[in-house]
Amino acid sequence: MPYRALVRSFRLVACVAALVQLTACASTQSNATKPPPPASVVALYGQLDQASRSYETALQQTRAGDMEGAQKTLDASLDQLRDAAAHCGATPGCDPQRFFSVFDHLLRLKDGSFIGDQTPDDEDTSTSPPLAPLTGQAGAGSLPEAQRSVTLLRGHQLSELIAMNGPVKAALEMWLTQWRGNLMEAYVNYQFLRQEMWPQYQQQGLPEALLFGIMAKESGGKVHAVSRSGAAGPLQFMYATGLRFGLTDQDGFDTRFDPADSARANAEYINEQLKSFNDNLELTLAAYNGGEGRMHRLVGEDTSVSFYDPRIYAQLSQETRDYVPEVLAAAWLFLHPDSYNLRFPRVDGQTANITLKRSASLSELTVCLGSPNDMPDGWFRTLRNLNPRLDPQQEQPLGAELQIPKSLEKVYDARCVDGPWPILASDLHNAVVPVFPEPAPAAADPVVRYTVRRGDTLATIVRRHGSCASEAQVARMNNLKFSHIKAGQVLKLPSCR
Template sequence: MPNRPVAVSLRLVLLAAGLTLLGGCASGSKAAKPAPTPDAVNVLYTQLDQASKSYETALQQTRAGDIEAAQKTLDGALDQLKEASAHCGTTPGCDPQRFFSVFDHLLRLKDGSFIGDETPGEGEAATGETSSVPVAGQAGAAGSLPEVQRSVTLLRGHQLSELIAMNGPVKAALEMWLTQWRGNLMDAYVNYQYLRQEMWPQYQQEGLPEALLFGILAKESGGKVHAVSRSGAAGPLQFMYATGLRFGLSDQDGFDSRFDPGESARANAAYMDEQLKVFNDNLELTLAAYNGGEGRMKRLVGDDTSVSFYDPRIYGQVSQETRDYVPSVLAAAWLFLHPDSYNLRFPKVDGLTGNITLKRAASISELTVCLGSANDMPDGWFRTLRNLNPRLDPQQEQPVGAELQIPKALEGVYAVRCVNGPWPILAADLHNAVVPVFPDPPPAVAAASSSTQRYTVRRGDTLGSIVRKHGGCSSESEVARMNNLKFNHVKVGQVLKLPSCR
């Protein structure tokens, strides 16, 4: 969603439903200020009343189908409210909670959400959506849906914005995404844009909000298709093996379909649909079940599906991981809907994908080298190419004639940089470099682990996890040396020699 200008010099942004006002920053000025008067508070409240009336005006314009006029009214009211709230933070006697309430109404109306008794009548869209906004089940590719309209898909008849409470845990998670996790949020957004045409239709088909999909993806894997957790959860949406099987994610010709973004999104949407029914459309309990296990959540909740996740009877009994997980997903989803309201600008990404037919043999790693930072991608294209070709080993050279999926914008770049010239030659030279292999140390040095055992690599294994499984009596470097591994890379079905622990 594009940012909109804020008509205040410090560009202070009021955060929805109770985030701390930033207007206090102005109090650090050394210049003396006149003492505030009751008139100053009344002026701010007058601006508040005007913004509130603008909400009513925008509501009427929306119902009348004049979407453009309603949008202008909302934008003007939001800007006016932000400016007034900044002054409220430094004006004694001014109650910021009055501003929070109006701001919350305006932001939710901007979503297409109608609050309380303002639900449209029978003659209008029962969902509260205008006729100009596509909804799940309507024709049209997901990729053609304008960004500003992505949030409009309902969750069981409710706007997602109605279901996200701005309580302490969610606000704390918002701060984390905007500070320490900001880089992860941006990476997740870029990764998602290239996966969107495979993942979003699965959610759209179930009538689930796209923002929810993004929130889960950002928290679970950051959009890394091949992510594997220590507990064995795998794929962009981190399915455990047994749960994945229950929703149709299985080994397909040696490929674990948990790593397939489209299949993973389909399974996740089916899981969310199932558990939303179990928990009577309680989104927070459903997310807690996804993270902590539906069986445990059913036992904690019992028959009272209206109970809040933050009720001590629930919140106090789940793990710290689940306590963090639920608000983190909701916060990421909220930022996906309203980046401009949090001084956040997501990068513009053309996520349209295309295909190339290899003119010369190359691995994904080699293609990454020859593509370089084309199209202003400072981190290179390795992650994107891996995500778009989940069945391929990135180190395995693919033959001439093989087809790979790549961003559409790179099709021409491939033809220029990766078919002829110096870059593919350099890439192949680096990829085929020989790493020296040293003989095993003499028996006296290796006496503590002279006997060995064998282990067959399974799906989801990494060299580190294999070493830990077998007592941790050796190191990754030792096992890599014993098996002549290149860059500690292991493959499913590979038989490894391991030192025996004594």
């Protein structure tokens, strides 16, 4: 059987498992103690278990080169899954959680197989070159657009370290619903930053999905992002932590904003904390968000403790409780978009250097480039990300070198060198906005006014309002005779400012 067809068949297993979830939801039961399941349910569970074992067998046969045998085994597995899916929802006592578990199991098996290297759309990437050895600066051509290889994380597959529990499932739903736009924006931004950031992680033996998950949560791939607490860059380093990992000022440029430097520092930090927390990824991410000092005090010497242990989880801020599963969920979706009915946009992330044929700022280039290649939001963010050291409003001289998406090389020549668009862009950029001096603040009123209430005396009014004047001064200010006042009368009192 052709290799691609077999891959599609394996993908169908995951799709059938997803359908099983939907079918089984109608029969969800309480977690209360139940009597032993009837024989009909036991038989369904047997089919489900056998389907899972057959899937593993088919993978082994594929790795061994037995495509024909793998196809027969897979066909039997699919038949069992279809039969179980058709009957579980209508069978009293059938527990849908069994089907959820099998679906999760198949996803994790997928990470250990060749299927994990396919693109979300099952696109043929046979013409994509493999990752080149990382000697010197890796070029865009050495980085396949959508490689899905799952790097070992200190001896473990990433999928083995992501517990598919309630918080992670809730985070998956958020990324797929309310944050879906943020996820897509982060993915597009990352494709153009990938050639700078991914080699840093690869050198440290860390999975690309983890890098994407952290970046998606921290900045959405906005290189110049700065938080209210002062964290900066695509991976949001605090100033002191950045210094510890070599992120400094270079000729007035904060290297926390440099994609390659920040990815290198982040990878070094993650590996440092993994070593400190006995390869516990969740504790490591919690340390990145909430501070390693706090996490070490909470964990103590028991580095085998779970992040979700109440002794740890209950002591963390809500931000950190949310942060860890949200990073893991984004990483999981990066690996398995097709399993969650998610399709990332197709992006050619290769970049190229151009020499300006007329002076222009990044803002002007954004105007004249327009929205080619289905970029309705334009190219401002991408141009900023690719040229992080440049002020986007500062005009760059003729002959300056800029980095742009490779797909825009011809667009630049056609739209930004001659013709009406660069003229329009320059006219908008150089528009003069009237500037007027701020009006002088009005002088403070030297007095305050008080309406006399029943029972007030001049002495009590002066004491109550902490007046800086005496009763006699207040009396003179208000032309009072014998300090006589009456309810409803408005008095002037000195302002003590």
